[in-house]
Amino acid sequence: MVAYNFLGAAITYALTRSVTRALLFLLVDISCVLKISTPIVVMTAMRQMGDQQVLIKGGRFVEEFAQADTFVFDKTGTLTTTRPLVMDVLTFGGFSREEVIRYAACLEEHYYHPIGHAVVEQADRENIPHDEMHGELTYIVSHGIQSEIDGKRTVIGSRHFVIEDEGVPITAEQEAVIAEQAQRYNLLYFSIDQQLAGVFCIDAPLRPNARQVMDTLRAQGKHLVMLTGISRPVPGNWPPNWALRKCTVRSSLKTSTFCAAATATGPPGGHGGRRHQRQRSPARCRHCRGDG
Template sequence: VEEAQESKSKAERFLDAFANFYTPAIVVLSVIVYVWTRDLHLAITFLVIACPGALVIGAPVSNVAGIGNGAKYGVLVKGGEVMDRFSKVDTLVFDKTGTLTKGKPEVTDIHILGAIDRSELLRLTAVAERISEHHLGQTIVKYAHQQGLEMSVAPKDAEVIKGHGLKATVDGHRLVAGNRKLMAQSGIPIDEATESYAIAREKTGNTVVFAAIDGTLAGLFSIADQIREDAPQALAEMRRNGIKQIIMLTGDNRHTAQAVAEQLGLDAFHAELLPEDKVCFVKQLQADGAVVAMAGDGINDAPAIATADIGLAMGEGGTDISMETADVVLMADKLMQFSHAYSLSKATMRNMKQNIAIAVGVVLFLLAGVLMGSVHLASGMFIHEASILAVILNAMRLIGFNRKSNAAPR
């Protein structure tokens, strides 16, 4: 949080640059006032009250208060610049597994093809999947543990094919586990009846993992993941706060992706994507003029998170690389925290503009008063210090900001 508070927004950088010119200019103008009027008291009054104290402090104090509020509600915003960019986002892009869904899938069915024993297929697949960091692979491993299967043997010649699955040799058998594309690439045919079964499972929201042994399809694992309970409300809130479109990009199959998209009322979805495909979609949205926030939790999401204008990561169940790459991290995996962060970013930028307006208005008022002779050193200093307290107190309202009551400072 301390490092984030040191990161400056565009407004802060502009004000710093402005002060570099403004302050020397006031010193010069004060000298000119003295030379012109020979009134030392007037010149000193002009010098003191024209100093941009409230103007320079107004933006940083809003930034600090906003980031502090985010931390209190379990959202780490990595700096004032991030807060500034986040407030301008109009397009949200989500990964599916672990982001829109809970990321805690379970094996719902194992469909056996041929003469292989169910437990043996599960054991061989689980041994191979131990090298995978993907949610689906780890779900199979977890299920095998629950069934009490022995998996002490290590896979050999293991190869993870990003976005598709993996290959490995287990107990002398060459095992291939993954999606349809991996089966096709490996020359493993899927007959019409098996394909129909897989599609039927996918339409009910299951993800199907195909498993082949020694070049022959041996079985299908149906894995289901539940949509997060707070997802519909969170997405609805973000739409009300200015999000124009919500899109899902996933490496999962089209049927499962469509089922999730329909339940959540998403504007669009794209399925069976590789990590580089997600990056291309994000770049295309940016080229079309959208300000894009990408939310994900896995290694496959990291390139798209880095490409987007704002990267969002699930902190509790996410991978280290996704959290390191992201600009905003949820310390608990709750999508309502995204909604809070988005509302907070808008409130922070609005508060910052209010502080700048207060500071500029007070300076102009005091300068006019000095030149007209109605404001003197004591009264001018009192108003000057009061304006600094005013911007601090205004920024402190952000500490109590709570999206539930829609209490955005205005």
């Protein structure tokens, strides 16, 4: 094709003896090529991004990408993996690590929640059996689970639920140990017979290429914003030099709407006097289904 273009320019020059007309022949042809090549390049870019599991809504966004000065990332499942892991287990009151994991896993296996699922996976990973040993379960939305083990009241869930609502005492020494981990991980509290037995330190690992992407964008002078539903400053494995503006997202149980507030450390504590929403156990664990 290129050979014919130059041949046409040569014929034009031979007939007209005009360099300008010969160059115009090439210019007209190249402009046509550019008109065809531009959408092809955009479509190729969108296809390649699709291969990387990145969805682009249209070619206009590819062309305007260079003008974007702010990038907003969801944390869980975007910057981090979708499967949280138990990074550590703090034990108190003379309970062993194995006991805490066994009791917690036998409660959490009834409900699918990423945090609870991480506890069950940890029990399986450490080959800790967690057969049925509890009474009737009560699930309290956004708080946790309460039941009985050997006739003793057992609860697992958020700090607000276990420490404040259930009134489980916590010593200054325990508070100091927990506070150190609270800066790095999501914490899941577990108590039995009104005694704090353990705290699970849970986090979602960063995706392997997340740091490279963030560093590249920062080097280009882009502003980075992270959306998250947690109030702790940074995840446990967060690079210390990442200057991310954090936007904490909270949802209302009544309206199911979302509001966001850009903050340094997240929203103030407490749950605004929300009424507990209780739900009886649907008995969906492998034991209740009779398949394990």
